[in-house]
Amino acid sequence: MPAAQLCDSRSAAAYGSPPDDRVRGAIAIRRALLGPVRGSRGERSARACRVIYADPRDMSAPRFIARTHHGEPTALEERVDGIPRIFSSERVHVWGSEHCIAIGDRGCLIGHLFTRTRASRRVSSLSQSEVEAILASRGASLMRDYWGGYVAFLHIPAGITRIIRDPSGMLPVYWRRTDDEFALAAELGRPPFGRSDGLRVDPDALAVYLSSPHFAGQQTCLVGVSELLPGYALDLVAQQAIETCLWSPWDHIGAGTADPADAALELRQTVNDAVRSWGECFQSILLGMSGGLDSTIVAAGLAAGAANAHGVTMYGPDPGGDERPFATMAAEAFGIALTAEGYGDCPVDLAKPIVEGSPRPFLAHYVQPIAQVRDRMCREEGIDAFFSGNGGDNVFCSLNSVTPIVDRILARSRPRSIAATIRDIARLTNADIFTIGRSVVARLARRSRGESSINQTFLDPARLADAFERVTPHPWLEPRHEVLPGANAHVRMLRRALGNDGFHSRAAYPPSIAPLLSQPIVELCLKVPSWTWVSGGVDRALARKAFRGVIPDALLDRRGGGGPSGFVDRLYRQNEAMVLDELRSGFLQDHGIIAAAEIPDHARSGGGQHPLHPQRLLALLAADTWARHWEDG
Incomplete structure (x- = not known):
């Protein structure tokens, strides 16, 4: 049936x-x-x-x-x-x-x-x-x-x-x-939102998106x-x-459970309940696993229920991008069969949009190998849901700044508590007390202003400034002065977690589920003060405490993680001439979004280049290819 x-x-x-x-x-x-x-x-x-x-x-x-x-x-x-x-x-x-x-x-x-x-x-x-x-x-x-x-x-x-x-x-x-x-x-990408329906790219929205992907509210990069x-x-x-x-997330900021042990227990129960509930909706789940905290927490929640989960981990060509030992440890801890696939084993087509039917361009080409592996495993394993730990850093308030100290001061905590949080931040950031002190003073001085991160690399500054005037910001980005800076930072992080609708057609593929973004988990975490998340000098401290004894200590105590940066760098080096040529004559150039004079030439694009430039140039190419896809419709 x-x-x-x-x-x-x-x-x-x-x-x-x-x-x-x-x-x-x-x-x-x-x-x-x-x-x-x-x-x-x-x-x-x-x-x-x-x-x-x-x-x-x-x-x-x-x-x-x-x-x-x-x-x-x-x-x-x-x-x-x-x-x-x-x-x-x-x-x-x-x-x-x-x-x-x-x-x-x-x-x-x-x-x-x-x-x-x-x-x-x-x-x-x-x-x-x-x-x-x-x-x-x-x-x-x-x-x-x-x-x-x-x-x-x-x-x-x-x-x-x-x-x-x-x-x-x-x-x-x-x-x-x-x-x-x-x-x-x-x-x-399908009627009534297909290329044949007359949809066209909004150059202003695209320029803003390339400088600050999470700035816009309801406006997409397609006109209307x-x-x-x-x-x-x-x-x-x-x-x-x-x-x-x-x-609104602002309605859920407040005093959570005071006792750390009670707060950790409540968080574990809430997370496990949400993950279990999602898991029981599907016969067979494919979980992206890196051995990091967030995906391992999802694995623990699935193991606590009756879900039939398979695991997949992707690895790059460099040691820093190979997380197979950690992913294997997580899979073995929770009885999950794990498949390991190399990014470089799957072809990447730079001439195609990473995701065609998206309202904003996907900018990371490593998505193409992930999509190909998922496609194959769907056929072989009968997968009917893609699970991930996406959003965990954001929901669990992964801070790496002096904001918790500022919160302690503004909340008029006891001197002993302030000193403890200073030690936590020193351990977390490896910064000395003088550097921390200067940062705290500077942060207090600019409390009334919101924070933003804008990447103008290779973009035309004047064109970008004009574009920002035409795009309405997301309502969560406006700082609330009645709450502590840590709460403002937490809400901004939640904004960054949203908007990833998956990279498969919903008509032909299973859904993508990020259970850590579930409403009960988000609401509970918003109640936790920022200094609790850095307690002991580690990020996402309450989440680590909540799953102590459930997740192996070697994974809970892990710091940092790998990623596909090595694969991206190699992809750029192999296709550098094509990338630069396309950018100099594409949609972004025609609409004045990029500063063509700033695009490096072949001679300067070698060892003297900024380490992030290959990633940035490939991202701009991805946006250009996506725009041409819609405009050629």
Whole structure:
């Protein structure tokens, strides 16, 4: 029997013999969504045409396409891009995959939803009282009473369609205005968000993205295409699209558990519950493993549940990029079969976009080998979800600055506590007391200003300054003066963790899950003061403490890690002439984004070059190739 079944005019029993609770759940959803329509034409309730009930085990990535409309459609497709119509109201039609939950007769939710109980429970249907609470709160109770990775469509009074994206951002929501209507989808590169739909690159947004990838808010690098931010609602009313914040990280900053042992226990339980809950949604999981803290914590959580996990680690040509010994140690600790693949064993095509259907260019070419390995393992192992430790550094507040000391001072901690945090920072950064002191004074002096990291290398400064005037910053980047600097830094780190929607087509590949970005984990970690995260002179200290005795000490005490930089450097050296030639005559040059005079010539690009220049030049080429892909459509 398929992983999920379509419920229309036939009973669920027609598909076989699923457990009784699943039959009852499917029939309840069908009755809720296909019930009688009451009221006049202008006042009648929203109604779904057909619905797929959520199966406890999923085999594909959640996706959807939605379109608004005016009046009665004369001909309405039952399937769009291979997915059935699951909901219709007087304002919007939604086509979606099997990951659907009915919200009475007033809406639907696509994706994965879990209860806030401990242990969390996968939600496949909603009771009448739960539906009423969601509708009464205009969807806000979804973020209070549940968590997961989802988008919800609600038909609310006054002819408003509300679209809600959960705080983790695991299911993308892109939208654009088409004539007098709106179109929404979970991925680009396919109608109504394909190259043939007239989408073009926004040079200003692209310039800003290349200097500060996490600066922009809803604006993408494609003209007219916006992203609904995590934790936000989009209200479509008449010809307007109005965004409303339903969840903000600022609302969860506060005093956490005071006792370190209790805080560590609460963190371990919360992480394990979230990872287990995600793991139980899938039959076979492929986990990216490096032997680092974050991916190993995910491995521990999967081992605590019933998930069937496979591991994969990628290694580079240099010793610093080979983490196989650590990944092997983690895999053996949790009974996970591990596959090791070399970046250099997979071909890289510099003439193709790293990811074609993305609203912003992927800038790291090592993604291509990872995608090829995933593709092969999907075929060989039957993988139905890609898991990773992505976002762990950000959620666990990996600081490497004097900010925790500044927080201690501003919080008026006892001198003994301030001195302890100074020692922690000295051990963490290997800085002497005088350097630390100067940095603390400087940090206190500029507390009123936010911090930003802008990379202008090879970009035209004047063009870049002009572009920044045309791009609206992400709302999380505006510092809050009522909270400590460490909290501001933590929220900025969370912003950097979001926006990686995976690099596979959702129509053909399993979903990418980053369980450490789950809402309960994020909310809990935001309550932890910055000095707790550096306690003992190590980064992510509370996470290390939480999993002491679960993860081998050799991995918990590991400092630093490898990466693909050696592979990237070799890739550049092998293709240097092509990279430089393309940049001097490509999209970025034509639109004045790069300063052509600053691009090195062949003679100067050898040993005297800055060590990060190869990586930067390849990233610019990736952006150029992505832009030409959209412009040539």
